[in-house]
Amino acid sequence: MLSRVADSVYWMSRYVERAENVARFIDVNFQLMLDEAGGPDRQWQPLVNTSGDHEEFNKRYGAATQENVINFLTFDATNPNSILSCLRKARENARTVREIISSEMWLQLNRSYLEVKAAAEAANWLDSPNEFFTEVKEASHLFTGITDATMAHNEAWHFCRLARMLERADKTSRMLDVKYYILLRSADDVGSAFDDIQWTAVLRSASAFEMYRKRHGRISPQGVVEFLILDREFPRAIQFCLVAARDSLHAISGTALGTFRYLPEKLLGQLCSDLSFISLEEIINQGLHEYLDDLQTKVNAVGAGIFETFFAFKAPQSQKKPARAAGQ
Amino acid sequence: MRFHQYEVGNFFDEMFSAEGCPRPAAQALVKTIESLPDGELLARQQAAERALLQMGITFNVYGEDAGVEKIFPFDILPRIVSGCEWNRIETGLKQRIRALNLFIDDIYHQQRILKDGILPKDLIFSAKSYREQCAGLNPPSGIWCHITGTDLVRNSDGEVYVLEDNLRCPSGVSYVLENRQIMKTLFPRLFASSRIRPVSNYPLKLRDMLESLAPEHIKKPRVVLLSPGIYNSAYFEHSFLAQQMGIELVEGRDLAVQDEQVVMRTTKGFERVDVIYRRLDDDFMDPECFRADSVLGVAGLMQVYKAGNVALANAPGTGIADDKVVYAYVPKMIKYYLGEDIILPNVPTYICSEENDLSYVLENLEKLVVKAANESGGYGMLVGPHATRQQCDEFADRIKAAPRNYIAQPTLALSRVPTLTGDHFEGRHVDLRPYILYGKELFVLPGGLTRVALKKGSLVVNSSQGGGSKDTWVLADGAPSESVATQRLEAVLPVV
Numbered sequence: 001m002l003s004r005v006a007d008s009v010y011w012m013s014r015y016v017e018r019a020e021n022v023a024r025f026i027d028v029n030f031q032l033m034l035d036e037a038g039g040p041d042r043q044w045q046p047l048v049n050t051s052g053d054h055e056e057f058n059k060r061y062g063a064a065t066q067e068n069v070i071n072f073l074t075f076d077a078t079n080p081n082s083i084l085s086c087l088r089k090a091r092e093n094a095r096t097v098r099e100i101i102s103s104e105m106w107l108q109l110n111r112s113y114l115e116v117k118a119a120a121e122a123a124n125w126l127d128s129p130n131e132f133f134t135e136v137k138e139a140s141h142l143f144t145g146i147t148d149a150t151m152a153h154n155e156a157w158h159f160c161r162l163a164r165m166l167e168r169a170d171k172t173s174r175m176l177d178v179k180y181y182i183l184l185r186s187a188d189d190v191g192s193a194f195d196d197i198q199w200t201a202v203l204r205s206a207s208a209f210e211m212y213r214k215r216h217g218r219i220s221p222q223g224v225v226e227f228l229i230l231d232r233e234f235p236r237a238i239q240f241c242l243v244a245a246r247d248s249l250h251a252i253s254g255t256a257l258g259t260f261r262y263l264p265e266k267l268l269g270q271l272c273s274d275l276s277f278i279s280l281e282e283i284i285n286q287g288l289h290e291y292l293d294d295l296q297t298k299v300n301a302v303g304a305g306i307f308e309t310f311f312a313f314k315a316p317q318s319q320k321k322p323a324r325a326a327g328q
Numbered sequence: 329m330r331f332h333q334y335e336v337g338n339f340f341d342e343m344f345s346a347e348g349c350p351r352p353a354a355q356a357l358v359k360t361i362e363s364l365p366d367g368e369l370l371a372r373q374q375a376a377e378r379a380l381l382q383m384g385i386t387f388n389v390y391g392e393d394a395g396v397e398k399i400f401p402f403d404i405l406p407r408i409v410s411g412c413e414w415n416r417i418e419t420g421l422k423q424r425i426r427a428l429n430l431f432i433d434d435i436y437h438q439q440r441i442l443k444d445g446i447l448p449k450d451l452i453f454s455a456k457s458y459r460e461q462c463a464g465l466n467p468p469s470g471i472w473c474h475i476t477g478t479d480l481v482r483n484s485d486g487e488v489y490v491l492e493d494n495l496r497c498p499s500g501v502s503y504v505l506e507n508r509q510i511m512k513t514l515f516p517r518l519f520a521s522s523r524i525r526p527v528s529n530y531p532l533k534l535r536d537m538l539e540s541l542a543p544e545h546i547k548k549p550r551v552v553l554l555s556p557g558i559y560n561s562a563y564f565e566h567s568f569l570a571q572q573m574g575i576e577l578v579e580g581r582d583l584a585v586q587d588e589q590v591v592m593r594t595t596k597g598f599e600r601v602d603v604i605y606r607r608l609d610d611d612f613m614d615p616e617c618f619r620a621d622s623v624l625g626v627a628g629l630m631q632v633y634k635a636g637n638v639a640l641a642n643a644p645g646t647g648i649a650d651d652k653v654v655y656a657y658v659p660k661m662i663k664y665y666l667g668e669d670i671i672l673p674n675v676p677t678y679i680c681s682e683e684n685d686l687s688y689v690l691e692n693l694e695k696l697v698v699k700a701a702n703e704s705g706g707y708g709m710l711v712g713p714h715a716t717r718q719q720c721d722e723f724a725d726r727i728k729a730a731p732r733n734y735i736a737q738p739t740l741a742l743s744r745v746p747t748l749t750g751d752h753f754e755g756r757h758v759d760l761r762p763y764i765l766y767g768k769e770l771f772v773l774p775g776g777l778t779r780v781a782l783k784k785g786s787l788v789v790n791s792s793q794g795g796g797s798k799d800t801w802v803l804a805d806g807a808p809s810e811s812v813a814t815q816r817l818e819a820v821l822p823v824v
Contacts, residue, residue, distance in 0.1 A: 002582050003593045095384070096558050099571035103383075110384045155595065252595065310595045316586040 001155050005100055007311040008093040009156050012101075013147075013163035015090035016109065019083045020140035021171035022073050025050055027133035028205040032197065033066075044069040050178045051081050070129075075120040083136055084120055087113045102150040105143065112139035158248040162306070165245035169238045170299050175205050176228050177292040199224050206236045225288060226280045238295070239275045245302075246272050252310070264305030271298050329369050330362050331746065334753045340484050340743040341755060342407050353410040353803050360518050361405075366751075373404040373748055376510045385506050385564060400503055401796030406511060407745045407758060407778040411805040414525075417480070417488060417762070418772045420672030423662060425476055425764050428493060428649045430665040432472040435648055436462050446664050447657050451681075454732055455651045456702040459610060461617050462645030465634065468541045469768075473649070474641040475534075475605075476764045477501070477776075480672070482743035489675045489740070491759065493655060495646040497607050500777040500797075501763050502565035505530060505572070507799040523804040525774035530763070531572035534605075537767035538573075541639035542602040549602035552576045552592065554583070556608055556624045566607050580608075585628035590638045603639045610644045618644075652701040652735045653679055676738060680731040689727065689736040693720045696736040698727065711787070713739050742787055745798065747780060757781045759789050760800065775800035 025047050032043060045064040048057045051073060061068040076082045080089075091113045098106050119132060144164065151157050196219050203209040203224060211234050216223040231237035246268045250257050253265060260266040283291050336344050343354045350358040361369060380386075380399040409417075434441050435452060442449045452458055477498025479491040508527050512519050535551065542549030555566035557579050570577035582592050583601065591598035606613060612622040617630035632638045648654065656677040659670040678685040678696070689696060693712050700708030710723045727734045744755035762776035778798040779789035789795040 001595055002576060002578060003595055004579065004582050005576075006595045092558070095563075095567070097577075098384075098567040099575075099577045103571070106384060107382055111382050114381070314593065316584045316591060316598055 001100070003311050005097050006156070006159050007307075008097045009100060009159045010163040010306070010311070012090050012093035012097065012109075013160040014167045015086040015093065016140050016143050017164045017167040018081065018171070019086035019090065020137050021168070021175075022051065022081065022083050022086065023133040023136035023140075024205050024207075025175065026070060026073055027130065027137070028201050030129055030133075032201045046178045047073065050174045052174070053079060053081055075116075077120075084116055087116050097156075100156050102146070104146050104150045108139070108143050108146050112136070112143070115139070155252055158251045162245050162248040162252070165241040165248070166299055166303060168236060169241035169245070170296060172206055172228055172236055172238050172241070173292045173295055173299075175202060176225065177289055195221075202228070208234060208236060222280060222284070225283065229283065230275065230278075230280070239272075242268065242272050242275060242299075249306075262305070262309045264302050264309055267298065267302045267305055271295075271302070329364050329366060331358060331753060334746055335755065337744070337755055338484070339741055339755060339757075340482055340486050342409075342482070342743050342745045342758065343405075344746070351408070351410075353408045356518065356522055357406070357408065360515065369404060369748060370751070372514050373402075376402055376404060376514060379510055379513075380506070383506070385503070400791050401782060402507060402510070403747045403756075403780055403782070403796055403798045404511075404514065405746050405748060405753070406799040406801045407760070408801045408803065409775070411525075411803045414774060414802045415805070417672065418774075420490075420670075421478055421762060421764055421772050422770045423666065423668060423671050424478070424490065424493075424658065425473065425766055425770060427658065427662040427665045428476075428495065429471060429473050429766065431661050432495075432643075432646055432649055433470050434665075436465055436645055441661065441664055444664070446660050447654070451651075451653055451657075451732075452648065455648055455654065457647030457651055459618075459645040459647070461630065462643075465643065465645065466636075467643040468543075468639055471541075471766050472643040473646050474537060474541070474643075474766050476766070477761045478764065480760045480762065481675075481740055482760075484741040484743075488672060490658075490672050491675055492652075493650055493658075494761070495649050496609065496642065498761070498763070499562040499565055499607075500761055500779075501530060501773070502568040503797050504763070504773070504775065504777050504800070505568075507797060511799045522801070525802045525804050527773055527775055530773050531569060533765055533771050533773075534569070535573040535575065537765045537771070538575075538603050538605055538639075538641055540767045541641060543636060543639070546602050550576075550600060551603040551605065552578045552583075552601050554578055554580070554604050554606040554608055554626075556580075556612070560607075562607065569605075575605075580622075580624045580626050583626040583629075585626060585632055588632055588635055588637055590626065590629060590632050601638060603641065605641050610647060613640075613644065652677075652699050653681070653732070656735060675740065678736040680727050680734040680736065685736075686727070686731055689734075690724055693724060693736075695739060697739050698723055698734055698736045701733050701735060711739065739787075742781075745778070745780065747782065747798075754784065756784075757787050757789070758798065774802040 029043050029047060044066055045054075047069055048054045048064055053072075056079065057064070057069075057072050061072055072079055072082065074083045077084055077088075079085060087109075091109050094101060094106055094109050116136065147157065147160055151160075199219050199221060200209060203212050203219075206228060208228060212219075212224065212227050215231070215234075216227060227234065227237065229238045232239055232243070234240055246265075247257075249265060249268055253262060255261045255265055258269070260269055331344075331350075332348065334344065334347070336347055343350060343358070345351050377399060380402060386399050431441065435458075439452075441447050442452060473495045475498065477494045477500060479494060480488050481491045482488050504527055538551045539549050542551075551573070552575055553566055553570040553573075555563060555577055557563070560566070567577055576592065578592055578601075584591055584593065584598070586598060590601045590604070592601055608624055611619045613625040614627060614629040615622045615625060616627050618625075629638070629640075630644070633640055633644075656674065656679050659674055662668055662670045678689050680686045680689055689698070693710070694715070696710075696712045698710040698712070703709070710719060712720065715723075742757040742759060745758050746753040747756040758778050758780045760776055760778050763773045765771040765773075778800045779791075780796050780798050781787055781789045781794065782796045783794045786794060
């Protein structure tokens with residue numbers, strides 16, 4: 001497929017996943033506030049930190065009040081990672097590849113975008129924020145489902161999945177990182193009911209609460225960390241995501257698993273192998289924040305490698321053919 | 329909803345021969361609509377508009393930061409053409425395209441028509457759309473204009489005239505296909521019983537035609553559609569057609585020339601391209617051959633084309649036949665190349681570079697429509713009856729300064745079709761653009777794009793100036809003109 005098209009399919013998929021994760025961050029914070037006693041505002045700053053755009057936010061908004069943060073993360077068209085911006089960019093990318101994706105995928109993405117845009121203009125979504133963010137999440141699920149059910153599982157589809165899984169791995173790590181940071185800051189709360197609620201919130205952010213309970217039962221920080229990083233079966237766990245991303249990468253390149261021809265195959269293979277053989281103790285000893293930070297850097301490097309290998313502009317090099325026989 | 333207050337006025341009405349008198353081909357439709365409860369038709373129209381927006385069938389409004397996209401307004405009442413009338417139109421279009429193609433081929437080779445004095449030499453060499461780079465080109469099978477979108481209008485005398493030929497990159501066919509899709513969901517029973525000739529096979533025909541242009545030794549040719557990109561106002565159509573044909577949509581930056589082949593950049597390296605359906609004007613196609621400042625095209629493309637290693641549709645250079653002065657000579661061309669009389673007449677045209685015509689035009693500006701020879705899309709035009717004295721004077725000066733660049737035509741009273749305006753129907757002026765494919769054979773898509781001037785009294789059907797579109801129903805030969813079963817079933821169908 002065309003490099004430009006692969007690039008667009010890749011970013012379409014990443015932006016849809018990103019929009020969903022922003023909605024998850026915000027939604028779960030709302031949930032928390034409903035049974036929280038610790039004062040509302042301290043809950044909102046970490047959300048901005050999660051997105052990685054806190055400098056921009058502090059400059060333009062100042063105080064991290066609920067309203068400011070939600071506006072910034074949801075409807076702010078100048079914030080490149082707001083839900084509105086993500087869906088707009090996902091749709092712009094989809095628009096350039098409409099002949100590659102199925103009509104149903106386009107229809108769904110266009111509809112989601114128009115709905116969020118209408119909500120941004122109407123500004124009455126605060127009446128039922130939960131409903132709104134649930135809709136954003138569901139729109140993404142619907143898109144993914146439609147992608148799986150209506151698009152041939154061909155090269156373009158694998159680029160979709162590769163992008164989605166890398167984005168999701170990155171966002172799960174950020175979710176974990178920020179919450180861990182808050183918990184450390186309030187050491188008094190460790191082991192308290194509030195601590196449990198916080199960790200429950202982390203799990204809910206990743207739709208992981210129920211699946212976690214089935215597997216680990218009691219809520220414990222170690223259990224949550226292990227589940228969200230190392231689980232091989234839960235679809236938002238980092239290991240699961242990166243293994244799926246690796247499978248798609250190899251399906252695209254045709255390189256046998258366990259070997260590599262291109263840089264991103266090497267980087268992602270090493271990352272998956274690290275995750276397979278690391279233990280929870282080693283992660284904790286290294287420091288969770290340091291570990292996650294390192295992981296995010298490596299996932300970024302995989303993304304950069306994918307760009308270099310598959311999307312980057314290359315000028316043709318004329319292969320000189322042997323001179324034709326004269327007198328033809 | 330009833331037609332009893334509908335006024336035909338002093339125009340040719342496509343649906344009614346007189347007040348309360350639907351034409352035979354329209355009777356089933358009129359009955360169906362009259363049997364709908366109040367408000368139902370409006371509800372269906374709104375459902376159609378919502379569907380268009382959600383499908384993203386929009387055109388871009390340039391220069392808007394918020395990404396303003398508008399749907400091309402759609403009117404729910406179709407324009408109906410009877411089978412026998414269509415047969416005549418189809419024959420006339422085929423005749424015209426055949427002659428125009430012979431003309432283009434002649435102009436870039438021996439120029440017999442100039443030597444025989446049928447067309448003045450100066451006319452060709454002074455045309456902005458004449459491309460000297462195309463002289464001597466030999467497109468596959470000698471076909472230059474593979475895709476044409478001829479504009480037809482009907483005057484109050486009931487005759488169908490050819491208004492423009494559009495042999496370069498005619499657009500709009502995607503609306504034909506989408507409008508039909510929507511109408512089928514809105515009036516399924518009527519379609520089931522009316523024997524309306526289908527249009528949905530257009531993308532199949534188009535792809536077959538394009539594949540037939542590939543160099544002969546290539547077994548499975550790779551066809552691509554070359555678009556200027558997402559900011560082009562017809563981008564939706566480009567991606568729609570590529571999708572429906574199952575071919576790649578490429579931009580200039582995706583293509584390159586390597587070893588006398590056109591190749592495209594893929595995730596697996598460079599791959600050869602055999603046929604390019606280009607939706608880019610000649611000028612932008614190849615900076616080495618045409619405009620050097622173009623970044624939309626592919627450097628070296630024309631060299632590959634001349635070597636016969638890639639096919640282009642349409643061939644470069646076809647614009648010469650779009651010149652509005654050349655248009656005036658089409659009846660003579662048909663006589664010259666085919667030895668036939670023209671079937672679909674031209675609109676009478678005054679050529680300002682001819683002395684007698686010029687003085688007539690200057691004396692009668694307020695009655696005439698004046699057009700610049702090299703413009704399209706409603707630019708560089710004066711509609712005499714709607715112009716001020718000052719505008720007429722300005723145009724007179726321009727004509728006198730460069731008579732070669734202008735033609736004039738009488739103002740036509742375009743035919744009308746009933747159009748939904750709030751809670752009732754009013755007549756609105758329409759034109760018709762059928763699409764013709766020319767490969768191994770000539771194919772005319774039955775129907776085409778009916779554009780409608782939605783503003784009351786307006787004669788301008790362009791989308792930028794309040795124009796919309798309607799579905800065009802061409803009935804099969806001998807189709808039943810009405811069906812009683814239809815109307816009963818249609819009335820109870822839910823809104824989609």
